[in-house]
Amino acid sequence: MSSLNVEAAVRERYAQAAQEREAELCCPVDYDAKYLKVIPQEVIDRDYGCGDPSKHVRPGETVLDLGSGGGKICFIASQVVGAEGRVIGVDMNDDMLQLARASQPKVAEAIGYDNVSFRKGKIQDLAIDRDQVQRYLAERPVSDDASLRALEAYLAEQRRESPMIDDESIDVVVSNCVLNLVDADEKELLFDEIFRVLRPGGRAVISDIVCDEEVPEEMQADPELWSGCISGAYQQAAFLQAFESAGFEDIQIAALQLEPWRVVKGIAFRSMTVIATRPEEEPVDGQDLNGAGTFDGCQRVYRGPFKYVCDDAGRMYTRGEVCTDDLAAAASRETIADHFAVYTSDAKATPKSLSLPTTSDCCSGDSCC
Ligand SMILES: C[S@@+](CC[C@H](N)C(=O)[O-])C[C@H]1O[C@@H](n2cnc3c(N)ncnc32)[C@H](O)[C@@H]1O
Structure with missing residues (x-):
């Protein structure tokens, strides 16, 4: 058809x-x-x-x-x-x-x-809003080449301007x-x-x-x-x-x-x-690695059950392997975050008894250390 x-x-x-x-x-x-x-x-x-x-x-x-x-x-x-x-x-x-x-x-x-x-x-x-086009046509029906060109110009302007x-x-x-x-x-x-x-x-x-x-x-x-x-x-x-x-x-x-x-x-x-x-924007220097989430300093490990998986941008995650920083940033995306266990690295961990700024963002949810 x-x-x-x-x-x-x-x-x-x-x-x-x-x-x-x-x-x-x-x-x-x-x-x-x-x-x-x-x-x-x-x-x-x-x-x-x-x-x-x-x-x-x-x-x-x-x-x-x-x-x-x-x-x-x-x-x-x-x-x-x-x-x-x-x-x-x-x-x-x-x-x-x-x-x-x-x-x-x-x-x-x-x-x-x-x-x-x-x-x-x-x-x-x-x-293209077809109610608007209908109103346009009611006032300026297409009857010859000039009115057709006018309609084409109107549609192009609609696409561009509104x-x-x-x-x-x-x-x-x-x-x-x-x-x-x-x-x-x-x-x-x-x-x-x-x-x-x-x-x-x-x-x-x-x-x-x-x-x-x-x-x-x-x-x-x-x-x-x-x-x-x-x-x-x-x-x-x-x-x-x-x-x-x-x-x-x-x-x-x-x-x-x-x-x-x-x-x-x-x-x-x-x-x-x-x-x-729809993927996030391309990276802004130092803020967003690979344009796919922000690296928050937390370690991330793909939980399985598959030996490895690949996302739509071609990034590979291997079960149990600690993600590199750029993979960890990508793994923090809301849409896939549940597939990763999250923990703070020893160097960055803050004892709970100290009231210093914490890395507790890494520990939201049951993936917590
Ligand atoms: C199967 S009905 C589904 C309607 C509604 N989504 C629902 O859940 O009841 C399909 C609807 O899509 C509209 N439709 C089909 N093709 C379309 C197109 N190319 N552009 C805009 N609307 C379209 C039809 O007019 C109809 O209202």
């Missing part, structure tokens, strides 16, 4: 599914019931997610939900991040946006604050069962966009449908299977590789469904949730 056909099939299917619940698109997910109480029933009924990325969101964070549909994940995340945090949902479908926007004041009234906004856009092109989602403005990008719907030719762009909008150290938490065999061409050409979250599914390893290719690190499978959601032509499709981190 061409990009346009993919998009048309997806638009049509989800315009319908916003009006009326489509059981075929529903994959049972256990959300935390306490967050559902304030969400209007029509949003809960139109739950077309396949996982719960909101479990990995923290208070105070700025969250971007790709393909927000009726808004359920945004409304859950809104409660998790609290009044200090912010949530932005992006969807390209007018009917879904209407459902989400109509529900927003109801949720806000129930929780006592409004920290959610819904934007119209394509998730593979997060710079992108819908700014570079490095988001703490966590979440998405629930949407990436598979994007045309194969645009998936790389999509991962680049996720990387662009995340701040260094920010996380992508993506629940999506994956499969363990290649999807044959005839299935990929079937609009019903594509819009039904089947044909566009990544193979498991390719999904993880897409994060790696975009530059993410500490990529991990946070959840993988035991039983398949669907089996089509002998291929099993199931839900997977992946967490991946």
